[in-house]
Amino acid sequence: MSDSAETPSFFARIFLAWVAYFRTLFDGDFAAGVVRLREGRPALPPPEEPKAEEPKKKKKAKKPAPVLKEAGPDAALQLLGLLQREGRFVDFIEEDLGDASDADIGAAARVVHDGCKKALDDHFTIEAIHASEEGARVKVEEGYDPHTIRLTGNVVGEAPFKGELTHRGWKVSDVRLPKMSEKHDPSVIAPAEVELA
Amino acid sequence: MSEATYSVGIDLGTTHCALSYVDLDLSEGEAVAQHVLSLPQVVAPGTIEERSLLPSFLYLPGASELGEGALTLPWDEAPAFGVGEVARTLGAKTPIRVVSSAKSWLCHGGVDRLAPILPPHAPEEVTKVSPLQASILYLEHLRDAWNAGHPDAPLDEQDVVITVPASFDPAARELTAEAAREAGLDNMVLLEEPQAALYSWIQGTEGTWRDQVSVGDVILVVDVGGGTTDLSLMAVAEREGSLELHRVAVGEHILLGGDNMDLALAVAVRNKIEAEGDKSLDAWQLGALTHACRGAKETLLGDESVEAVPIVVPSRGRKLVGGSIRSELTRAEVESLLVEGFFPEVGSDARPKARTRGALTQLGLPYAQDAGVTRHLAAFLARQLHATEDVEGFEPRLPEGATFLHPTAILFNGGVFQSGLLEKRVSAQIDAWLEADGGEPARILEGARLDLAVARGAAYYGYVRRGRGVRIRGGTAQAYYVGVEAAMPAVPGMEPPLTAICVAPFGIEEGTRADPAPQELGLVVGEPVSFRFFGSSVRRDDAVGTVLERWRDGELEELPEIQATLPAEGKTPGDVVPVRLQAGVTEVGVLELEAIPRKGDERWKVELEVRAGEQE
Numbered sequence: 099m100s101d102s103a104e105t106p107s108f109f110a111r112i113f114l115a116w117v118a119y120f121r122t123l124f125d126g127d128f129a130a131g132v133v134r135l136r137e138g139r140p141a142l143p144p145p146e147e148p149k150a151e152e153p154k155k156k157k158k159a160k161k162p163a164p165v166l167k168e169a170g171p172d173a174a175l176q177l178l179g180l181l182q183r184e185g186r187f188v189d190f191i192e193e194d195l196g197d198a199s200d201a202d203i204g205a206a207a208r209v210v211h212d213g214c215k216k217a218l219d220d221h222f223t224i225e226a227i228h229a230s231e232e233g234a235r236v237k238v239e240e241g242y243d244p245h246t247i248r249l250t251g252n253v254v255g256e257a258p259f260k261g262e263l264t265h266r267g268w269k270v271s272d273v274r275l276p277k278m279s280e281k282h283d284p285s286v287i288a289p290a291e292v293e294l295a
Numbered sequence: 296m297s298e299a300t301y302s303v304g305i306d307l308g309t310t311h312c313a314l315s316y317v318d319l320d321l322s323e324g325e326a327v328a329q330h331v332l333s334l335p336q337v338v339a340p341g342t343i344e345e346r347s348l349l350p351s352f353l354y355l356p357g358a359s360e361l362g363e364g365a366l367t368l369p370w371d372e373a374p375a376f377g378v379g380e381v382a383r384t385l386g387a388k389t390p391i392r393v394v395s396s397a398k399s400w401l402c403h404g405g406v407d408r409l410a411p412i413l414p415p416h417a418p419e420e421v422t423k424v425s426p427l428q429a430s431i432l433y434l435e436h437l438r439d440a441w442n443a444g445h446p447d448a449p450l451d452e453q454d455v456v457i458t459v460p461a462s463f464d465p466a467a468r469e470l471t472a473e474a475a476r477e478a479g480l481d482n483m484v485l486l487e488e489p490q491a492a493l494y495s496w497i498q499g500t501e502g503t504w505r506d507q508v509s510v511g512d513v514i515l516v517v518d519v520g521g522g523t524t525d526l527s528l529m530a531v532a533e534r535e536g537s538l539e540l541h542r543v544a545v546g547e548h549i550l551l552g553g554d555n556m557d558l559a560l561a562v563a564v565r566n567k568i569e570a571e572g573d574k575s576l577d578a579w580q581l582g583a584l585t586h587a588c589r590g591a592k593e594t595l596l597g598d599e600s601v602e603a604v605p606i607v608v609p610s611r612g613r614k615l616v617g618g619s620i621r622s623e624l625t626r627a628e629v630e631s632l633l634v635e636g637f638f639p640e641v642g643s644d645a646r647p648k649a650r651t652r653g654a655l656t657q658l659g660l661p662y663a664q665d666a667g668v669t670r671h672l673a674a675f676l677a678r679q680l681h682a683t684e685d686v687e688g689f690e691p692r693l694p695e696g697a698t699f700l701h702p703t704a705i706l707f708n709g710g711v712f713q714s715g716l717l718e719k720r721v722s723a724q725i726d727a728w729l730e731a732d733g734g735e736p737a738r739i740l741e742g743a744r745l746d747l748a749v750a751r752g753a754a755y756y757g758y759v760r761r762g763r764g765v766r767i768r769g770g771t772a773q774a775y776y777v778g779v780e781a782a783m784p785a786v787p788g789m790e791p792p793l794t795a796i797c798v799a800p801f802g803i804e805e806g807t808r809a810d811p812a813p814q815e816l817g818l819v820v821g822e823p824v825s826f827r828f829f830g831s832s833v834r835r836d837d838a839v840g841t842v843l844e845r846w847r848d849g850e851l852e853e854l855p856e857i858q859a860t861l862p863a864e865g866k867t868p869g870d871v872v873p874v875r876l877q878a879g880v881t882e883v884g885v886l887e888l889e890a891i892p893r894k895g896d897e898r899w900k901v902e903l904e905v906r907a908g909e910q911e
Contacts, residue, residue, distance in 0.1 A: 176342075179339075179342075183339060186609055186615050189613045189614070189615045190615050190616070192613070193613075193614065193615060193616050195616060198616045198617055201621075202616050202617045202619075203616055205605075205607045205616075205619050205621040206607070206609075206615040206616040206617075206619050208605060208607045209607050209609045209615060209619060210615070212590070220344075274344075274345075276338065276342045276343055276344040277335075277342075277343040277344070277369075278341055278342060278343070279341045279342075279343065279364035279365070279367035280364055280367070281341065281362065281363045281364025281365075281367070282340070282341025282342065282364055282365075283341075291388070291611070293388075
């Protein structure tokens, strides 16, 4: 208010009157200010923080809700089917391991590991995100992508950061899922088998 | 030559098929634009994936066995058969409906190869197929896969090269060519697999092969595939200042391959499991065990620090923990079963246990009785001692008094040699023979011995056929004879003596004909007449018309009978017409025999395969 000590021009005043008319009608704080001016009291200094916050809050409320992606079930079912077919994944996970010996679990784990690895290798190209060995001191440069690198522990300050690589991360660079015939029902992960003698 | 855009090589293997292609417009000299086609196939009911290999398996499903859309392919809504991975997977649990090793049946002279005989142990209800039909179905799958990816350049307009084992007999080659024709592939030629492997090596050297071999070299190609072992010898000669390759000899058809080796390991592990307790394995589990043994074998042969690899046979039911059977494969077992069993150390005078010719019709495949690949190799090299003698421009390095033909270089091909250990074993064995026989060690031609080498070499051959690279000269690797019973009074208890008349000399090149044999044979008008037929891979000097009254053991090999039928048109049925036989090799690479009458210019084709329904 101190920097607008000059008297506005006539046309500027027409505009001001127009704006003031509507703000007096719709903006309670503004109207209160106008009342103070009419009564000859000095205008209140603008309440710094809340005033700045308020229009932002209103804008946020008007923004549409973020669109959340929803993956169709087919690809997930397909993957389960693949893991079951190649590595007996569902059989293994659905089994009660309570009484099983570690040796038996280990034997089964080989089947699951070999098969699931084949399924992953055949259908995905999976790469480590960070090239360094785990445990190495690494530098996180300015402008890094927080999607691919997550900072943990004493996260303060600005990039570049220095820290220890605790996990190299994984990224799928290529997906080669099988195609399905139209009549195929991917929710059947493994059909029941009946052997005829 | 056709206006093809691509040269396509097809490896129609016993256990796998593959297709590779060269873009002719983009290739120049040694710079060859070559690719391997990804082959869409059903891998599980309703699921389609692309793989570089198509397993040579055919599944014949029951009427309601599979749901709708289970076998749908990108180009066929409802195929009647499953081809490829799905056939192998389903067949592991339902063996009565799966056709495998059709290619070995195609070369089995003891059965009618055009009759629906596969799968051999299928019950009545299963509609069987013939070995020829199975081959046609594999080729059609490859054709449709190609056409789906190249709608502007259909396969029947491309130059197609299909590989066959070098040891395939004339009838099996003719049937392979027929399968290709039935699949609509008219621009097609045949190529022997060891030659394809050598072409693949030549291509891999990017022109430096000329520095790696020299005149006088004898290259031994040892190709151990999934189901067969194929041996060939190539001589390096010189003509007009440039090197020339001659395929001088091919080995016998040996039904012995990598699959036998994996199965041998699996059976040993199964016996171990069954001896340990009351567990027994069913056929599917033996299949799973074979698969596990293959992986374990590769680990053991590839890494000398590993002493044993655990093997787990999964249960069939959902109870994996506790239901699975554990065992292991040890280094000692692999060495004794595989290395000693299939590649034993033997002398160069070792010979495989002779296969006694059983009844003409056998029910199963005539698997090699002797599993010792090294013994087959020793016999082959000894038999071919004189193979390079007539090669023009060749400078023999064979020392005097040699007892077998000395290879100077070896090219290994086939998945079996991927591990390196077996390759070392074979090469050490050959070197030991060479040293004992006064020769120098043979060097190994390093190259890709991948599953795809044969298909790649075949596609490259299609390219060099257009005059863009070195060609291996070959011609027929056998001389062929017709057996005629001598006319003499019957003596009880004694077979009438048989004489063999040479109708096709050694080394007829593609697209050429030999002279007709001067001897006349009588054909009966309107009736099929069969002749006994023989081949020899050692009698290189017999001219057409040579008559053999006796021959040494192993010199002549009996092949399936041949048959001629004279059409009755314009003649009196039952009349005997004297004819002469003339042999040639077609551009496709198939032996052709024709009967020519004394008068007139008619020619009748003599069938190398006795057709069903025409047999007496």
